Amino acid sequence: MGARQRFLLLGLVDTIIIACAITLAYLLRFDFQIRMPYFKLVPYVILMHVGILLPAFYKAKLYRRVWQYASVGELISIVKAVTVSELLFYAIHLTLQMIEPTLVVPRSVYILSWAFIVLGVGGSRFAWRMFRDSYLKIQPHHKRTMIIGAGDAGAMIAKELKHSPDTDCYPVVFIDDDPSKKLLEVMGLPIVGSRHDIPEVVKRFKIQEIIIALPSASRSEIADVLNICKKTRANIKILPRVADLVNGKVSLKMIRDVKIEDLLGREPVRVDLNHIVNYVKDKVVMVTGAGGSIGSELCRQIASFSPEKLLLLGHGENSIYDIELELLRNYPDIKLEPIIADIQDRHRIESIFARYKPAVVFHAAAHKHVPLMERNPSEAIKNNVLGTKNVAECAHIYGASHFVLISTDKAVNPTSVMGTTKRIAEMIVQSLDKESNTKFVAVRFGNVLGSRGSVIPVFKQQIEHGGPVTVTHPDMVRYFMTIPEAVQLVIQAGALAKGGEIFILDMGEPVKIDDLARDLIRLSGLEPDEDIKIIYTGIRPGEKLFEEILADEEGTEATRHDRIFVGKPLDFSRDELFFMLRMLEQTISKETIESANQIRQILRQIVPTYQWKPEKTGSAVGTSKLEAMAASREFAAGTEK
16 A cells, blocks of 8 residues: 555544544533534534644654554554644634634533544554454464563564564563563563573473573573573574664564574673773784684774784785775775785795884784694694794894784693694794893683684584584583684783783683584584484594693783783793704704604604604604704704704
8 A cells, every 4th residue: 555545544544533533522521412502513623623633643654654563652642643733723713712702612522532532543553453463373384482581672572573474483482580570471472480491481382492582681691591491402592682782772683593602601801992002003013814713803803993004914815805805894994905925934024024014913823723733743833833933033123012922722731733833932932022122922722613623613514414513522621712802802912911921811611522512503403413413533633632721830920801811931941942943944844754753852852741652763752852952953063064
């Protein structure tokens, strides 16, 4: 129906309602026996009301409203329009009565007419909604839905689910922890219990879909509710938190699937913006590995602090191109310099530093895949050790104020080549800090959810293909953090830097990988071991069951940020470290069949906590550390001749 036809139809209905309301008002006033002088004035009163009310209704936009969603707001508009019109009629009538005294309208007719018109017009609008609601029942294609949270957000979601033709969910019951609400109804739906009753309610009402509508709840509270919901086989969706809602308005489009990070229950990171701005704003900032998971997020967050120029350094052209386009789209005024370079190329890195002279360097470029680096130890050393050395030394030579190394918990008591190379990278920046004006620091944290090569994307792909999901060991645990919160803490740690520290991020409680896999399966609406099989494949080379975030001898000190701690620096010989690095470089430059064991030998000498059992070969493997050091010095001396 067009706007013109709609106006004509509703105008005709309202004219009939007004005429009936005024006639009824006169009948009641005169006990259904209207005397002749007054009877003649009824048409006059009706016409005056129609002439005033219809324009008032149009001005109040009552003819533009969708009345199937009529609510208290629409009723208030009707009351206002009728009240103003009745007062206007009264004023006009008094003026006309001064001209023609016989035009007498009893005062009670004004009040009765006002009441009957409000009831008539309001009733006609709400009648369509009541008629429509009486037929809005759950259909065979609907999923029986439970809403957790009977507050404003939950009520709005229930209303939209009931009336939206585009959804396959239909609300059946509410869950709310407020005991005063139990056995009450919201939007015609019963509130049947608290969060502890969820499993029983799901069974009793045959719930297929659960919507968590608690936008003001803390992350820990949401995680607790999710852990209860996981015990059911219902599909779980969630409404964003208040901080993520635009203008506090709620709609069905905002409902999203539960993400694994929702289960961590970690409160958002609080950032000290003043300190961050002081060392990033109006500075030339370089991010190495800018196309990677951590590097790209570093670029996104640094861009918001208005650097003078942001250097995006990476080895892969496609990933650098993608992050450049994204930053230019979101920050059109930012100055970017995409740089394709390999950190192993010392000459190239020096030329970049000489040209741009970055004041702040975030070094995120690294090989991080543990099993792959076990098979390719020389590449791990080239990138994670020698590449870090190149970038760090250039930062020192060209006068950067800050150098922040992104490290890993795998650097603590390492069992892998990757973890050992990252520990050596930490030692490099600590040793450089002792002789440089640059503040060299490392930031150590565990796994980040959703990063490239991490377990979450692998599990999701396996679930999408119908399984099986492969878990290395049922008891394996890891620390997890979301990429944005890890990067926020990295930037914050740079602001806290005095030089030489290893900052350690509070990762919360460790998570069992087996539980993580099962959660992802359940969040996909499936049941572990029934719909999707879980297979245990065994621990891979270089992996360990439990990751550590801190070595025993390091200890920790608090910082002014409650999520960042400082590990006490360890004593080691700088000369010995750089001598062993030259040995590593010589060994990998003349790679042979025996090189893998020789490389691991040298790594063990640099990092005594490296847990590696050498294979028995004809090489010098198995000699004592002093013997190996002597042999290595002779080897190095021979190569220099």
